[in-house]
Amino acid sequence: MKVFSKEQIYEGDRLTTERQNISSTDLMERAGTQIFNWMHLRMQGAQVPIHVFCGIGNNGGDGLVLSRQLIIHGYNVKTYIVNYSETRSKDFLINYDRIKNTTKDWPTVLTSSNDFPLINQDDIIVDAVFGIGLNRPPADWVKDLFLKFRASKSFTLSIDIPSGLYTDKVVNDTEAVVYANYTLSFQSPKLVFFLPNTAKYTVQWEVLDIGIDRDYLIQTEAAVELISKYEVLPFYQPRDKFSHKGHFGHVLMIGGSFGKIGAVHLASRSALIAGAGMVTAYLPTCGYTSLQSALPEVMVVCDKGEKQIESITYDFDATVVGIGVGIGTSEETMKAFEAFLKTNKRPLVIDADAINLLAQNKALLKYLPVQTVLTPHPKELERLIGEWHDDFDKLNKVVEFSKAHKVIIVIKGAHTITINGNKKYVNTTGNPGMATAGSGDVLTGIISGLIAQGYEPLAATLFGVYLHGKSGDIAVESYGYQSLIAGHIIDSLGEAYIDLFKQPEESSESAENDENN
Ligand SMILES: NC(=O)C1=CN([C@@H]2O[C@H](COP(=O)(O)OP(=O)(O)OC[C@H]3O[C@@H](n4cnc5c(N)ncnc54)[C@H](O)[C@@H]3O)[C@@H](O)[C@H]2O)[C@@H](O)CC1
Ligand SMILES: Nc1ncnc2c1ncn2[C@@H]1O[C@H](COP(=O)(O)OP(=O)(O)O)[C@@H](O)[C@H]1O
């Protein structure tokens, strides 16, 4: 699913009115009515007090349409105008008139904290104060209103975006934002729903289809894409009946040091279970027996070093090389890594300490093949690109790094974001149970295993990140968040593949996301 920028959303809006020959007021009617339908379906006329807080722009206009529909259908509604400015939008004013013509119970105009109504915990708050048009911090009394929402502990439904959030930057004052239980977003989810600094402002979100021009949606290139099953399915490569292991490539997994052989074990096993035809683990000698005993399907080549890798030499042709898990950052290993990079011609997946080695010696970056995949966790990323002020600064820095070195960067986290040049891909699978030792090693193995089978590095990365998270989601059903370990993610990989072809449970037109699932 495309994640459009604010400018693209406004343009989609404008083009829709033009191509469908409708007014912007009609489009607002659709938007507000969609919100009403969503609530009506769930509430079925229940007389829970609903407080609808409307700003004076088009987000407020949506709120007024919703209020009017709720009133017409007999709901227990109170409508407020949060009058933070006298510059009211045209469609707000039209809907202000319409609601006044519908009911004698006119909206209450709020201009300061003294006007705030009583809100009980069991009431519902609808937040239509600011939409994507926010361009400066809200006034202090509006912030106080947001604090009152929070203090009430009422269920809060935000329209389009939690008020106070920007679409393209973080907020400095974390209290000047609505904390939504649910956000109903028009046309496309907003990038801020997925970033560590801002995702906390909505527990769940859903996109409502308001009939934006289809051609515009299809033809417009978005800088950000949300990756779910529908996006990865086209990558899937079915197997030919007469295929043999030679068709699915040979992964060379280089890593390990004394006490960290397990990382290579996890990555090699993942590569095999992701479907690689063959996997060879390249280790210091101390790892030989344990790896051969634990993984009979994996071949082993030993380095001359007993406890660490000291010179990387092997005499077969690997399809792809995964390097870095458990490898350490000793001087000898740095030398071996440098010599390896200078001669290697194969696609690379670089993780963990190999990223730290690159960060220590940035001159080596020029030896990385185009489309090398780097999979840093936040600390490794910081060593590589330096500190960042906030999530947007981080994304910009990674985009620049990706373009400068022609590499794919996987920013691991709750919503892993893959960056390839200007393009950002936000993953939707995974859960906090995966915050456990070795789960990153598993990802390295999966991506390497996919590249071995012939997936292009970018497809392998997006598909691999998706499958890794999906395996975690499947595994957590059996083990729970606390007891999930990296090995369980590998064990669920087969089910994650099978799940790709299960019947969809929801239409591709609407996406639903629950941060806790
Ligand atoms: N296709 C779509 O996405 C549609 C969007 N609509 C709604 O329109 C919204 C955008 O509407 P607007 O552009 O009117 O913007 P908002 O309703 O978000 O903001 C209202 C106005 O307040 C001003 N403003 C911004 N920050 C302020 C601050 N801190 N203090 C005082 N004033 C401030 C802005 O200049 C803006 O004109 C969307 O979020 C959505 O809810 C719908 O009505 C129809 C379809
Ligand atoms: N809260 C979370 N939600 C979803 N995925 C997570 C979460 N925490 C960690 N992960 C995933 O688990 C993996 C952890 O990788 P990493 O930190 O490198 O682990 P390790 O170094 O122990 O192998 C990443 O793919 C990350 O996206």
Ligand SMILES: [K+]
């Ligand atoms: K809002």
